[in-house]
Amino acid sequence: xxxxxxxxxxxxxxxxxxxxxxxxxxxxxxxxxxxxxxxxxxxxxxxxxxxxxxxxxxxxxxxxxxxxxxxxxxxxxxxxxxxxxxxxxxxxxxxxxxxxxxxxxxxxxxxxxxx
Amino acid sequence: xxxxxxxxxxxxxxxxxxxxxxxxxxxxxxxxxxxxxxxxxxxxxxxxxxxxxxxxxxxxxxxxxxxxxxxxxxxxxxxxxxxxxxxxxxxxxxxxxxxxxxxxxxxxxxxxxx
Numbered sequence: 001x002x003x004x005x006x007x008x009x010x011x012x013x014x015x016x017x018x019x020x021x022x023x024x025x026x027x028x029x030x031x032x033x034x035x036x037x038x039x040x041x042x043x044x045x046x047x048x049x050x051x052x053x054x055x056x057x058x059x060x061x062x063x064x065x066x067x068x069x070x071x072x073x074x075x076x077x078x079x080x081x082x083x084x085x086x087x088x089x090x091x092x093x094x095x096x097x098x099x100x101x102x103x104x105x106x107x108x109x110x111x112x113x114x115x
Numbered sequence: 116x117x118x119x120x121x122x123x124x125x126x127x128x129x130x131x132x133x134x135x136x137x138x139x140x141x142x143x144x145x146x147x148x149x150x151x152x153x154x155x156x157x158x159x160x161x162x163x164x165x166x167x168x169x170x171x172x173x174x175x176x177x178x179x180x181x182x183x184x185x186x187x188x189x190x191x192x193x194x195x196x197x198x199x200x201x202x203x204x205x206x207x208x209x210x211x212x213x214x215x216x217x218x219x220x221x222x223x224x225x226x227x228x229x
Contacts, residue, residue: 001174009155032216043205043220044158089157095216101146101165102173103218107157 002027004092006106013080014114021109023090024072030092033066033073039086080113119221121206127227134193136224138206145211147189152203164189196228
């Protein structure tokens, strides 16, 4: 089955700096890569996702890049703010025409943005 | 907005008790999932269901069972609770097709087994 490795497990940055979280996956058939953000005491929520037919996707201050050959993808957060402090999870899945069923998650990165 | 609710936010049970955790979603999603979340281990899939009365084992099904009698409801059952099942349990649901696989999570149930 799929295996997703996520690094680093913790990350501290100064407010305004950039943060990068990296994930690798093992199943070359995986074609859908979402990122979830979980604030303290709250439920995980999707913040951005990317499919294997594109190499990069941006949404305001966050971006995700995908390298299919190397089987890794990364989350980039620019101009970090205190409200970006949370645990971030990457995940991988195979989406078929009928829809995929399960995501395999990384172990999470705790991001702390220091004011 | 998709709404996923779980029956309890906090639950304390004794070793050997039978425990039921319930999850309800209101968006007519086909897929429902149960995860447990432990520090440093991320989200691990216990069971999932892609249709009423259908279930599939996830990565850590031992000691758990599930029931899905209605589309909107997915129950996780601990037949005989043990202390190593103390954890945060998260339910999620997703739609089939539509080009997306966004999973919508419930608020979680923190289960303590004494």
